[in-house]
Amino acid sequence: MGITVLQLHKRASYEFKYIQDKYAVNSERKTFALADGTTQSFNSEIWAEIITKEFVANPIFNANELITSFTKQVELYKSAKFEFSTNPAKASLEKAKQNKGGTATFIGLQFTEQNKLDIISCGDTNLFLLNSENKIIPFPFADVDSLDANNYFINTEQLLQNKIDETFFKQRTLEYSPSDILIIATDALSRLILKKPSTITELLGIKNFEQLHEFCLKYWKNKELQEDDISAIIIPFNNIADLKLIHPPKDFSFPKEKEEEFIPTSLQQNKQTNYTDMDMNEIRNQFNGVAQDFHQVKKKLKLHEMLLMVAISLLMVNILLMYFLRPTNSKDDISNAKAKSENAIIKKYENTIGDLKSEIQTLKSKITDLTQPKEEPKEEKTEPPKTSQTISKEEAKKRQEELIKAGYKVTADGIWGAQSEKTWNEYQQKKKDKK
Amino acid sequence: MHDIRNLTISSTNPCLLVYLIDQSGSMNEKFGNASHTKAVEVTNAINDIIYEVGLRCIGSGGELKNRFEIAIIGYGKQDNVVQSGWEGQLSGKWVVSIKNIFDFPLAQENDKPIWIKPYSESNTPMTKAFENAKRLCNDWINWGNHRDCHPPIIINITDGEATDAGSNFNALKSQVEQIKSLRTNYGSVSILNIHISTRAGDKLLFPSEVNTGDKFERLLFEMSTPLDENMIRIAQQKGYDIRHNAKGYVFNGNATDLINFLNIGTPQ
Numbered sequence: 188m189g190i191t192v193l194q195l196h197k198r199a200s201y202e203f204k205y206i207q208d209k210y211a212v213n214s215e216r217k218t219f220a221l222a223d224g225t226t227q228s229f230n231s232e233i234w235a236e237i238i239t240k241e242f243v244a245n246p247i248f249n250a251n252e253l254i255t256s257f258t259k260q261v262e263l264y265k266s267a268k269f270e271f272s273t274n275p276a277k278a279s280l281e282k283a284k285q286n287k288g289g290t291a292t293f294i295g296l297q298f299t300e301q302n303k304l305d306i307i308s309c310g311d312t313n314l315f316l317l318n319s320e321n322k323i324i325p326f327p328f329a330d331v332d333s334l335d336a337n338n339y340f341i342n343t344e345q346l347l348q349n350k351i352d353e354t355f356f357k358q359r360t361l362e363y364s365p366s367d368i369l370i371i372a373t374d375a376l377s378r379l380i381l382k383k384p385s386t387i388t389e390l391l392g393i394k395n396f397e398q399l400h401e402f403c404l405k406y407w408k409n410k411e412l413q414e415d416d417i418s419a420i421i422i423p424f425n426n427i428a429d430l431k432l433i434h435p436p437k438d439f440s441f442p443k444e445k446e447e448e449f450i451p452t453s454l455q456q457n458k459q460t461n462y463t464d465m466d467m468n469e470i471r472n473q474f475n476g477v478a479q480d481f482h483q484v485k486k487k488l489k490l491h492e493m494l495l496m497v498a499i500s501l502l503m504v505n506i507l508l509m510y511f512l513r514p515t516n517s518k519d520d521i522s523n524a525k526a527k528s529e530n531a532i533i534k535k536y537e538n539t540i541g542d543l544k545s546e547i548q549t550l551k552s553k554i555t556d557l558t559q560p561k562e563e564p565k566e567e568k569t570e571p572p573k574t575s576q577t578i579s580k581e582e583a584k585k586r587q588e589e590l591i592k593a594g595y596k597v598t599a600d601g602i603w604g605a606q607s608e609k610t611w612n613e614y615q616q617k618k619k620d621k622k
Numbered sequence: 623m624h625d626i627r628n629l630t631i632s633s634t635n636p637c638l639l640v641y642l643i644d645q646s647g648s649m650n651e652k653f654g655n656a657s658h659t660k661a662v663e664v665t666n667a668i669n670d671i672i673y674e675v676g677l678r679c680i681g682s683g684g685e686l687k688n689r690f691e692i693a694i695i696g697y698g699k700q701d702n703v704v705q706s707g708w709e710g711q712l713s714g715k716w717v718v719s720i721k722n723i724f725d726f727p728l729a730q731e732n733d734k735p736i737w738i739k740p741y742s743e744s745n746t747p748m749t750k751a752f753e754n755a756k757r758l759c760n761d762w763i764n765w766g767n768h769r770d771c772h773p774p775i776i777i778n779i780t781d782g783e784a785t786d787a788g789s790n791f792n793a794l795k796s797q798v799e800q801i802k803s804l805r806t807n808y809g810s811v812s813i814l815n816i817h818i819s820t821r822a823g824d825k826l827l828f829p830s831e832v833n834t835g836d837k838f839e840r841l842l843f844e845m846s847t848p849l850d851e852n853m854i855r856i857a858q859q860k861g862y863d864i865r866h867n868a869k870g871y872v873f874n875g876n877a878t879d880l881i882n883f884l885n886i887g888t889p890q
Contacts, residue, residue, distance in 0.1 A: 199632040199687065207682075227678045272684045276724045276735035280673070280680045287677075335627055335851075338859060378628070410624040410770075410807075414632055444634050449691060451761040454716050454754060 189429025191421040198441040207232040208418035211239035217298035223373040225290040234289030242295040250353035258346040288343035311337040313377035315370045327357035369422040375415035633688040638774035646698030650742035661740035671884040688719040697751035748784030752797040781818040814870030815842040826873035846871040
């Protein structure tokens with residue numbers, strides 16, 4: 188295993204390019220540096236990068252000399268271009284922040300020939316030396332409380348104003364054996380290791396970005412790891428030739444949180460009771476205005492309604508007129524008259540048919556009289572005169588009375604037999620003849 | 623409860639700051655030996671602290687991260703009225719994220735934005751103000767992931783006695799106790815008090831006890847919660863001699879104390 192650099196940006200930064208932890212490694216000089224640019228200072232990541240690079244290029248373990256070296260680098264930091272916001276309020280902040288300069292923590296170390304390690308540090312970036320017996324030697328902070336109490340940072344403006352002195356730095360030389368492993372970590376990870384040393388084993392087991400991501404998510408979720416940039420350099424003393432970087436791939440980013448505005452519901456309700464008289468008058472005026480508008484709209488609607496009713500009425504009258512005055516009416520009349528005249532003709536023909544029928548009847552009876560005389564006596568002897576007349580008793584009586592009036596000797600008893608029929612026919616013939 | 627030292631105030635885990643500002647008539651009196659009024663001093667301090675908060679939230683790319691949400695509650699601008707202290711385009715809003723605060727300042731003075739103006743008008747409905755703060759904090763804690771955020775911090779700035787505190791201040795005490803019982807997974811809501819007095823001399827900064835005959839001074843001290851570790855650290859950095867169990871209470875502080883107090887009350 189060679190040197191491994193683990194880095195993951197905080198979730199609030201979304202993308203790896205915004206990470207403010209910077210490191211530098213010089214394998215030839217066996218020199219390493221790690222700096223944590225503070226979130227609240229101006230371009231702190233640029234400052235962190237400048238001081239780490241400067242240290243590995245020119246390692247200095249004398250605090251005052253290092254201060255001088257870093258002070259010389261402030262000019263380089265200040266030369267970085269920056270575009271101020273177009274929002275004057277934000278631009279004002281940026282200018283104020285720029286005036287306060289860039290701030291970073293720093294730890295630098297170098298291996299010496301005699302299995303010795305020189306360390307110089309300012310701030311809460313920590314070092315852990317893990318020996319073969321799994322014993323951890325931390326530096327400069329041995330517990331979370333002392334790490335949290337740290338108040339030292341390297342600030343560009345303070346450097347220029349000579350406000351940073353050797354008391355800001357902590358130095359130490361550690362002895363190591365080739366089987367030992369060195370870990371340097373920024374504050375969030377250092378805090379976790381100090382609280383839970385067993386996490387070092389987990390950290391040493393990380394071989395790829397997925398494992399690093401999983402490790403951070405797990406401890407962030409458990410609230411054991413601070414939501415901050417995470418950086419560590421793992422250095423096995425027996426192999427410092429190889430360097431492995433484990434950091435997010437280019438397309439990796441943490442999801443942006445939804446920007447939802449918090450609105451206190453209980454105070455929104457309360458707000459309604461806090462209207463001043465002026466507010467109430469304004470509301471009343473506005474309400475009256477709306478009411479007036481509404482009244483106007485209502486009036487217009489009524490007018491529209493009336494116009495619509497008139498239009499519908501006119502349409503209905505038109506339809507009725509069209510119905511009554513439609514041209515099909517005269518045709519009906521003609522057909523009625525035609526039908527009437529046809530009925531009259533039909534009636535006339537019917538009467539004629541009736542007359543013809545009665546004549547046929549008369550002729551029929553004459554034929555009957557002519558064809559049935561020989562059989563009559565026989566029938567009269569054997570059979571009593573039939574009272575089964577073809578005419579009713581009253582009709583028979585009527586005819587008999589008419590015959591009596593005409594001088595025929597018949598009895599008006601209503602019995603109508605063949606003889607009666609014969610007499611009647613004779614009488615009818617005579618009447619016809621007279622005509 | 624989680625360890626607050628593992629909590630970083632961020633746009634994913636923001637912190638709510640609630641400033642209660644006394645806008646009663648007595649705020650029109652001069653602030654110590656200064657030529658301006660207490661109302662002006664308090665307003666300047668609030669505008670400054672909002673600006674300071676902005677400085678802590680602006681990223682390298684010029685983007686403002688919503689690490690803080692701020693409420694300004696004014697009381698005494700009208701008789702018994704408590705209202706949002708935001709003005710201009712933020713008028714009527716109770717809580718505003720730092721991003722929106724810098725998008726809508728009221729004006730720009732001496733190259734710096736300002737958000738509020740001084741008022742000194744009517745009586746002192748402080749109980750009502752705390753009651754509003756209680757409801758606001760309760761709503762905020764129960765919204766989204768805020769239970770996993772830094773507990774809200776209420777900073778009350780007043781120069782006088784509440785006119786609606788009830789007999790023996792019981793109504794006010796009751797509201798304050800209810801606020802103290804509100805908590806996130808990282809602790810309880812903090813209440814800090816700045817008591818501005820016209821009396822000269824008797825300066826009292828972050829005391830752990832008070833020996834005074836002024837019952838309202840004692841009340842404000844009792845209402846204040848102890849400073850947490852971070853506050854103590856910042857107070858010490860600013861040169862204050864802080865004792866064990868120091869409370870977030872300042873009596874008769876000067877302008878520097880006022881802004882320092884607001885800074886100490888604002889988590890890093």
